[in-house]
Amino acid sequence: VVLEVKNRTSAKLIEREPGFHEIVQLIVYLKLLGCARGELVQAFRERPGDAPTIRVRPVAMDAEHSAGWDEEIVPKLLHFAHILLRARAPASRDLRLSLLRSSVAHRAQLLRD
Structure with missing residues (x-):
């Protein structure tokens, strides 16, 4: 426990x-x-x-939480990891600067793209 x-x-x-x-x-x-x-x-x-x-x-x-883990948490963690890797790539200097300078709404859009 x-x-x-x-x-x-x-x-x-x-x-x-x-x-x-x-x-x-x-x-x-x-x-x-x-x-x-x-x-x-x-x-x-x-x-x-x-x-x-x-x-x-x-x-x-239980089944409910296991399904939630598999269907919600894991995909979002993978998406977040992908964003981090993309932003940390050497060629992503412009993306990093855009993230730092933009509004919350614009940052969310940048990360979705």
């Missing part, structure tokens, strides 16, 4: 479900470590020294 512990700064944060990005983060850890189960542990202390309030969200590497 992989444990991901989030120390929250507000009691309200522990009452909510963890964010999607936090679930994805734990799924990445599960994949990297070859584990099937994990738990996202949220902890909050009212004051230093107090016992924490704890909420645990189990996460299993």
Whole structure:
């Protein structure tokens, strides 16, 4: 079992479900470590020294998460790696300068092309 512990700064944060990005983060850890189960542990202390309030969200590497990994995460990681390789190539000086000088929207378009 992989444990991901989030120390929250507000009691309200522990009452909510963890964010999607936090679930994805734990799924990445599960994949990297070859584990099937994990738990996202949220902890909050009212004051230093107090016992924490704890909420645990189990996460299993089930068919849904495996499919999401294969269909969403891996293709986006490969695309990102391709962009990095393209931008780091010696002939890509103009692309690097364009990325540095452009707006966020224009950068996104440059990277899509």
